Amino acid sequence: MKTKFRPHSRLIRLENQAGRFVIHGMGRWYHHWRDPYHLLLTVPWLGFVAIVSLTYLLLNTLFALAYLAGGDCLEGARAGSFSDAFFFSVQTLASIGYGAIHPKTFYANSIVTVESIASLLLIAVLTGLAFARFSRPIAKVLFSNFIIITTHNSQPTLMFRVANERHNFILEAHAQIYLIIDEVTDEGEFMRRIHELKLLRQRTPSLVLTWTLMHPIDADSPLYGLDAQDLQRLDANISVLISGVDETVAYTITARHVYATQEILFDRSFENIIHKSDNGDRYFDYSLFHQVRPSSTIVEQK
Structure with a gap:
């Protein structure tokens, strides 16, 4: 017969303690943003996916704003369209490159170069973190x-x-x-x-x-x-x-x-x-x- 385990709360509570951002819940995990590596290793998978997703969306938002700051610098995109610039950034960061929208100015190509470098670093870091989480020995x-x-x-x-x-x-x-x-x-x-x-x-x-x-x-x-x-x-x-x-x-x-x-x-x-x-x-x-x-x-x- 299977043993019944004591349930853990699935609620997450955020608290600011003396200038430190502390996360409670999900198995009582928490850590400070001052040590993001340890935070990303110890946070539950739901929290890890949430942090990665928010970071990804924020990064694409910043690059979309950078493209908009260059004026009409993207061929195939509507002038001043944030959504077109955002999804072009998603395609660039993920190395998809559909080709429907592409840079047409030196400024846009410069931003694409910076975003490509950021993409390489992001993929390398996330791959290492995911492997470290999967390979971390956990006692049952x-x-x-x-x-x-x-x-x-x-x-x-x-x-x-x-x-x-x-x-x-x-x-x-x-x-x-x-x-x-x-x-x-x-x-x-x-x-x-x-x-x-x-x-x-x-x-x-x-x-x-x-x-x-x-x-x-x-x-x-x-x-x-x-x-x-x-x-x-x-x-x-x-x-x-x-x-x-x-x-x-x-x-x-x-x-x-x-x-x-x-x-x-x-x-x-x-x-x-x-x-x-x-x-x-x-x-x-x-x-x-x-x-x-x-x-x-x-x-x-x-």
Whole structure:
């Protein structure tokens, strides 16, 4: 069964923050116009096509105005017609050249020369950007909706699940998790501190289906002695980073996820997603991937 994913908002909101143009929405992508290369790589495809289309129309508009500034310089075009000049610019920029309209003055030929150079640069840049977007490795790693803290082998343990949505091999998969909390130093200064949490197994030879990661909460753990109210007071977040090599494309891929305080559940257990059929075969029910149930044991920290 297919796993249901949490939907993302498809609304786009534009905001000016201290002189910076920020775009929100479409998977929470955003960037500043000061770094257009990064913006064009990270914006969703709909935004990328929109930006390219607007740029193309604006460029042709500028060249159309340049042709109109030269007076009657285009043979076959109506004098002073913006539409004729605009579509002649489109034909020139795209190297179509129907021939119905052509330059007849030195000024018009000069503008055509400049536009031809701009066309070469534009095509080269867009080809490079499109290739970079297609070739950029993207991890399809699914994280459980919740982190649970329950008893495992008679010890309080933090647990969560990850799954490889592509069902191919992620080789030498490596996991790192960090606890991020508010702390006050001995001098009374507030700071946001990051603590690395040690895992029972930090690396797996291959991530194909699912992987349950566990952090034992012992006396050395930053979570030792903390309950749900403490985590809320400390505004705790847990950041997860998964990396490995995608066997299909031989690229190193990374995936990250952040759990908020309300997504850390105490005294819960994950529903079992591995089932055994009568003939001895095992199968995975991903419809239960995010499901939790009350734990049969109570977490105690001594």
